[in-house]
Amino acid sequence: MEKQIVGEKAAQFVKDGMVIGLGTGSTVFYTIQKLGLLVKQGLSIKGIPTSFQTERLAKENGIPLANFHEIEQIDIAIDGADEVNPELDLIKGGGGALLREKIIARAARTFIVVADTSKMVDRLGTFQLPVEVIPFGYEMTEKHIRSLGSDLHIRIVNGQAFKTDNGNYIFDCNFPNITNPKQLEQDLNMIPGVVENGLFVGMADIVITLDIEKNIVIKKSKQSV
């Protein structure tokens, strides 16, 4: 229910003619459903999906899609998160789509995050940080990530190593109490074999969540106000 409330609220930011980055997950699912309804009522938008799963969902909901070469810019990207701290830094990638999500969030003029109350934390790190690595030499990449102080495991789904839409593996990394997310984001991305990690630092412009009385709260980042 919380996911539906915040997910649908994000659709209010979408205006006629916009190009929208469509995130991945069970919260933004409601945004996409709502946008599908608005499209049926005449709203004209184009979507850029962050995963094959979202591409299917957008098509099922009648949202026209575009490729990068067809657009000038992304007006708004809307996506979920696994954790959000008071600075609106995020951990993302629980669904394994973090690389495409970060490319699209970075390209968007405004990045809106939809997050139920369970996602709001004082400090990032309770949720294991997803790190996408290429399969070649992943055993070495694992050692380098461990040397940054993390225990980790390769993500397994249905008894097999999970492969992202980009054909890569995910390491779920235990970095409890991330005190300097920006530094950790950079340190991880300096490791050869790491393609991207799930820390989204200073990227969210708006976070839509709820307060303890379940009223909608719209938090704005410093850079967006």
Ligand SMILES: O=C(CO)[C@H](O)[C@H](O)COP(=O)(O)O
């Ligand atoms: O980063 C993500 C997928 O890679 C999702 O946005 C994140 O996992 C939140 O998902 P949900 O809305 O299902 O809780």
